[in-house]
Amino acid sequence: MITEDKNIKDIVVRKPNGFLYYTIAYIVKFLSKLLFRLKIDKKEIKGLKGPFMVIANHSSLADIAFTVSALLPHRLNILTSRDLFTWKLFKPFIERVGCISKNQFAIDIMALKTLKAAVEQGRNVALYPEGKASLDGKNLHYIPPSIAKLIKFLDVPVVLSYSQGAYLVKPRYYKGFRYGQVRIKTSVLLTQEQVRKLSNDEIYKKVVDALQFNDHIFQQENKARFRSSKPARGLEYILYRCPKCSLDYLMRTTDRNLICDYCGNNVEYTEYGELIPDATSKAFKRIDLWYDYQRKVIDEEIRKDDFYISHKVDSFMEVDRKYVPIGEGELYIDKEYIGYKGTKNGQPFECKTALKTLHTITVKNQEGVDLIYPEGTYRFLFKDKKYSVKYGLIVEQMYRYIHNLDGKR
Numbered sequence: 001m002i003t004e005d006k007n008i009k010d011i012v013v014r015k016p017n018g019f020l021y022y023t024i025a026y027i028v029k030f031l032s033k034l035l036f037r038l039k040i041d042k043k044e045i046k047g048l049k050g051p052f053m054v055i056a057n058h059s060s061l062a063d064i065a066f067t068v069s070a071l072l073p074h075r076l077n078i079l080t081s082r083d084l085f086t087w088k089l090f091k092p093f094i095e096r097v098g099c100i101s102k103n104q105f106a107i108d109i110m111a112l113k114t115l116k117a118a119v120e121q122g123r124n125v126a127l128y129p130e131g132k133a134s135l136d137g138k139n140l141h142y143i144p145p146s147i148a149k150l151i152k153f154l155d156v157p158v159v160l161s162y163s164q165g166a167y168l169v170k171p172r173y174y175k176g177f178r179y180g181q182v183r184i185k186t187s188v189l190l191t192q193e194q195v196r197k198l199s200n201d202e203i204y205k206k207v208v209d210a211l212q213f214n215d216h217i218f219q220q221e222n223k224a225r226f227r228s229s230k231p232a233r234g235l236e237y238i239l240y241r242c243p244k245c246s247l248d249y250l251m252r253t254t255d256r257n258l259i260c261d262y263c264g265n266n267v268e269y270t271e272y273g274e275l276i277p278d279a280t281s282k283a284f285k286r287i288d289l290w291y292d293y294q295r296k297v298i299d300e301e302i303r304k305d306d307f308y309i310s311h312k313v314d315s316f317m318e319v320d321r322k323y324v325p326i327g328e329g330e331l332y333i334d335k336e337y338i339g340y341k342g343t344k345n346g347q348p349f350e351c352k353t354a355l356k357t358l359h360t361i362t363v364k365n366q367e368g369v370d371l372i373y374p375e376g377t378y379r380f381l382f383k384d385k386k387y388s389v390k391y392g393l394i395v396e397q398m399y400r401y402i403h404n405l406d407g408k409r
Contacts, residue, residue: 008113008117009120011113013077013117013123015075015098015123017097020097021098022072022075025068032066036177036182037180037181038181039182039183041185042185044186045187048157050074052159053151053157054067054127054160055127055128055158055211056126056128057128057130057212058128058133059133060167060171061133063166067161067184070161070186074124075124077100077123077125078127079102079111079125079126080102100115115154116154129143129211130143130211134172135389135392136288137214137216137288138213138288142359142396143207147207148200151195157188157190157192157195159187159188160188160189162210163182165182165183165226166182168226171234172237172238174233175233178226180224189210190203190206217286220272228271230255231256233253234253236251237367238389239294240294240386243265243284244260245262247260247263248390249386249387249390265283275290299397301394302397305335307334307335308334309333309390309391309394310332310333312328312384313340313380313383315343316381323379327344328342329341329349333394333395335355336354336355337354338391339353355399356402358399359395359399364381367381
């Protein structure tokens, strides 16, 4: 067991098992080309030798498959969230293919040391600076400047793997896959000389600029079809507020429509990414614009002096790479904290995190959120089976408000 006080030179990073890695990678690449017409442009990294660091925009849960395919024949040690190590599908081989675990949105010294040890041992590493797959089909609202410090710390060339269309084949709200074209372009974002020469601020700007994406604009500009018999199913998970009656969590979906159960607002979502309201309804032109509308509403709510939100949850904790129930209570957000009040193993318990330290949180499709603490990861699932996306937006906008990122204070 490696501890956080272990020296970098004493950390041995497993090289991805060649047989297993290449078998999985080439099968995934073949299926991606067959099902998603994956198009890879890697002319700009031809002849590149490691060690190097790969960064990529995080548009989809399928991103790892596309990034691995684009970087073949190079093997990658990929930095992933600890949560991925709890998934039954990946448990049997995730360590054997060289994945490195990290606590999401928390300082993880051991993960940083392991990345450094990996490049010093000639490994190529890969990570997603946004830290989580996109909810709305565009880049995360904020990337911590510490990414520049990490790039300086690793001291190797930085390769960009940039995807378009990945969100559209596997949106966060959608069960299964949709079928359309995914494009991946790889390039050298920073040479080792640039890593050493440029300032942290200059590196940070290059990274932020490189990771900008919006798959909905990409789809509509290219009139790209992403085939599905039920394109709208699950949209109420991220588009929870009705633009007509302005009420939250009264939306539901059919295979092709998003409908408000209160006022009857009815919007069709097409395979070309169009949102088409009926004659008496209201909608935005794209999913990300609807999502931005919700962000703006949240921004107004959190500026009220008495802002407070709370809902009942069941609480869980990660133990031996699985989540076990520990109690129940309420998950709340006030002007300073996101926290839990309730029980843990039959005893009164409370934990909280200062919002000024948290630029985003992990939200789960089963309507819950994860919070990271020194003793482990807690998962809180809402009893009403809703609210996770709204809580995520509140945390993000609170961070922006506290740090005056919008310049409105």
